Amino acid sequence: MATEKKLDCVILGLLSHEQLTGYEIKKRMDTTLKYFWGASYGSIYPTLNDLVKRDLATKVEDKTTNRKKITYSITDEGREYLRNWLKLSVEKDELRYETLLKLFFGNEVGPKQTLLHIKEFQFKIEGEMEYLLNSEKVLEKVLKMDSTHKYYLLTVKFGIQTYQAYLNWCKEAVMMLEKDGE
Amino acid sequence: MATEKKLDCVILGLLSHEQLTGYEIKKRMDTTLKYFWGASYGSIYPTLNDLVKRDLATKVEDKTTNRKKITYSITDEGREYLRNWLKLSVEKDELRYETLLKLFFGNEVGPKQTLLHIKEFQFKIEGEMEYLLNSEKVLEKVLKMDSTHKYYLLTVKFGIQTYQAYLNWCKEAVMMLEKDGE
DNA sequence: CTTACCATGTAAGGCGTTACATGATTCA
DNA sequence: TGAATCATGTAACGCCTTACATGGTAAG
Numbered sequence: 001m002a003t004e005k006k007l008d009c010v011i012l013g014l015l016s017h018e019q020l021t022g023y024e025i026k027k028r029m030d031t032t033l034k035y036f037w038g039a040s041y042g043s044i045y046p047t048l049n050d051l052v053k054r055d056l057a058t059k060v061e062d063k064t065t066n067r068k069k070i071t072y073s074i075t076d077e078g079r080e081y082l083r084n085w086l087k088l089s090v091e092k093d094e095l096r097y098e099t100l101l102k103l104f105f106g107n108e109v110g111p112k113q114t115l116l117h118i119k120e121f122q123f124k125i126e127g128e129m130e131y132l133l134n135s136e137k138v139l140e141k142v143l144k145m146d147s148t149h150k151y152y153l154l155t156v157k158f159g160i161q162t163y164q165a166y167l168n169w170c171k172e173a174v175m176m177l178e179k180d181g182e
Numbered sequence: 183m184a185t186e187k188k189l190d191c192v193i194l195g196l197l198s199h200e201q202l203t204g205y206e207i208k209k210r211m212d213t214t215l216k217y218f219w220g221a222s223y224g225s226i227y228p229t230l231n232d233l234v235k236r237d238l239a240t241k242v243e244d245k246t247t248n249r250k251k252i253t254y255s256i257t258d259e260g261r262e263y264l265r266n267w268l269k270l271s272v273e274k275d276e277l278r279y280e281t282l283l284k285l286f287f288g289n290e291v292g293p294k295q296t297l298l299h300i301k302e303f304q305f306k307i308e309g310e311m312e313y314l315l316n317s318e319k320v321l322e323k324v325l326k327m328d329s330t331h332k333y334y335l336l337t338v339k340f341g342i343q344t345y346q347a348y349l350n351w352c353k354e355a356v357m358m359l360e361k362d363g364e
Numbered sequence: 365c366t367t368a369c370c371a372t373g374t375a376a377g378g379c380g381t382t383a384c385a386t387g388a389t390t391c392a
Numbered sequence: 393t394g395a396a397t398c399a400t401g402t403a404a405c406g407c408c409t410t411a412c413a414t415g416g417t418a419a420g
Contacts, residue, residue: 036279038278042373042409065417069372090280090281090299094278095277097277101188101191114333120272151287154358158348161354166343177336189379189380222381223401224381250400251399
């Protein structure tokens, strides 16, 4: 059994919650999944077609509008495939922190330059933190009626914890570098 | 000016600290850079040759042994290239957390299965945390004599903060899932 | 009417992993 | 002497991003 292609699984996972268009899938990637997964249209649409070919998903074209709109649903086989993957151990988590890279080699350009990278990082994280905190609030309310969102909430909490850690670290790092900034 | 290939920059960065063989570079990737960058031999060796071709690095073959051993150094041009990249804003940090993915779709297989993933994650992080904590201790001692390691220490502290956040989250997540585990 | 958003897709090309292939040296 | 580690490299292949190409619809 070859290694499952991750994008297959992500899309199947999203379709296991609700039927979606490729466009909507992309939006999920850019909001809900943003801080732990990503994908571009150039990979989403071909994958979707492939999933249909393999009978893991079905597509329905909306003929009521002139606009081309295709809604995808997961099949029983697709759900089976997803469950199987979900039961396997995690192979690897992959991070590629360009920010940390620039930091690591920072003594080549000095503290001032490095501080800029940290400040930019901090700014970006603060913005995303706001979104996460809001998601948490909404989800905690919804949870009381509908427990299926528990897993979603768990990932939001993960984001909040790690983002808070980033922010703490930023403060510490800024202090360390400002000391010898002059 | 096209986007810089990251592996070029990572390797150049490592060479800016000291001269290294491809094998040693791989080891750095697997230890020091492990929690924010990675690469395989299949990409390291070709990149190294390419760097030499572009005069960003030079190689010296050790002829005193039968074993093939090639040590690479950064050139002035290479250092210039590295500095230039270091001054540019970070384009993107990329994370692909398979663990979070499996979690997000957890209600398809239930809390017991999901708890297993969390426990495995926790175990892995605890192991790496030990390594980081030790690095921190060593680096803090060294820092008193040699401030060039400050940037290295900064990345270690980043790792510690985020790993601690992961660990906190694991506890919280386990509690949330165990509640409805039976 | 024009901007933003909805919506789908392809082609080229880059980047990187896995698997394979080979051999030296060190240490128990 | 066998295992672990040092050491370099290639080939096949997969996956994904970027850029391009196209057009509908809604809201101001």
